Amino acid sequence: MILLRIVLFLFFLPVVFMALRRIGTVATRSKSPSAPVSTVRDPVCGIFLDPHSPSVLVEMLDRTPIHFCSSECRDKYLRQTQNMP
16 A cells, blocks of 8 residues: 555656646746737727738738738628728
8 A cells, every 4th residue: 555655656746746847837938028919900800910920911002001810801891891982
């Protein structure tokens, strides 16, 4: 019985240390100052996007960039703006 306790202790000790170590690094990361992230908003669905992301589609309207999350939102925006007087 004592041998079983020793084996279990030796087995779970590294697991506990790894968990504590990971908790410490997560807490350290969240406390570190980070650069502010600039985001833009999709005018159709309202999702916030990273303007530097390559997956974001950009349309230029009067030299003003308009960012969309998908081609569907872009097409919907273009249909809405064409129907405006």
